[in-house]
Amino acid sequence: MPYEPPTHTVERSLRATTGAKIVAGVDEVGRGAWAGPVTVCAAITGLRRPPEGLTDSKLLTIKRRTTLAEELRTWVTSYALGHASPEEIDALGMTAALRLAAGRALEALPVRPDAVILDGKHDYLGAPWRVRTVIKGDQSCVAVAAASVIAKVQRDKMMAELGIDHADFGFADNAGYPSPVHKAALAERGPTPHHRLSWAYLDALPQWRHLKKVRSWADGSVPEIEGQLGFDF
Numbered sequence: 001m002p003y004e005p006p007t008h009t010v011e012r013s014l015r016a017t018t019g020a021k022i023v024a025g026v027d028e029v030g031r032g033a034w035a036g037p038v039t040v041c042a043a044i045t046g047l048r049r050p051p052e053g054l055t056d057s058k059l060l061t062i063k064r065r066t067t068l069a070e071e072l073r074t075w076v077t078s079y080a081l082g083h084a085s086p087e088e089i090d091a092l093g094m095t096a097a098l099r100l101a102a103g104r105a106l107e108a109l110p111v112r113p114d115a116v117i118l119d120g121k122h123d124y125l126g127a128p129w130r131v132r133t134v135i136k137g138d139q140s141c142v143a144v145a146a147a148s149v150i151a152k153v154q155r156d157k158m159m160a161e162l163g164i165d166h167a168d169f170g171f172a173d174n175a176g177y178p179s180p181v182h183k184a185a186l187a188e189r190g191p192t193p194h195h196r197l198s199w200a201y202l203d204a205l206p207q208w209r210h211l212k213k214v215r216s217w218a219d220g221s222v223p224e225i226e227g228q229l230g231f232d233f
Contacts, residue, residue, distance in 0.1 A: 025143025
């Protein structure tokens with residue numbers, strides 16, 4: 001399906017309106033998975049023309065995405081990855097886990113960005129970062145698209161490696177997201193050490209439900225955990 005290539009329009013706007021000289025694009029992958037970390041990439045690209053075919057990683061074939069990620073790693077001015085583990089997701093909730101992973105990525109960059117373009121409509125990053133949220137930024141903004149591709153390829157590789165010891169779960173194919181293979185393995189074997197134990201899928205597994213972790217506020221209320229997918233899909 002044809003798509004419009006990403007541009008530097010938002011970055012140019014940030015530079016003009018805020019005086020920012022260094023702008024990073026930030027995108028995440030793994031938000032809705034049942035297993036594995038949530039991964040965030042921060043990429044600085046400047047205003048150079050991007051590689052041909054750059055767009056949101058979800059619109060690319062595996063082969064093209066992998067090839068493009070290799071090209072981007074040397075094309076970008078700099079990039080860094082940050083992760084939040086399943087244990088951190090269970091303890092903090094997804095919004096705080098995203099903030100943690102994004103902060104780790106941004107802090108790992110060799111230079112500190114003056115502004116951040118964040119994919120989506122919600123600013124999960126917040127102070128001290130100067131943030132501009134852009135819906136579908138992974139399709140429209142060069143730096144965010146680059147971050148999207150690098151993050152997706154890196155996390156997929158991590159999940160394939162984790163899946164070596166858990167072959168029945170199909171992590172190399174589903175990257176920890178819901179799939180029939182993943183669902184069947186969970187029902188038979190229960191969660192691995194890489195699963196998020198606060199996720200709603202455990203509610204549909206009576207024999208493993210006792211493993212579920214529930215966060216609660218100081219007043220005893222139970223917060224909703226964002227981005228979950230239940231067992232029915």
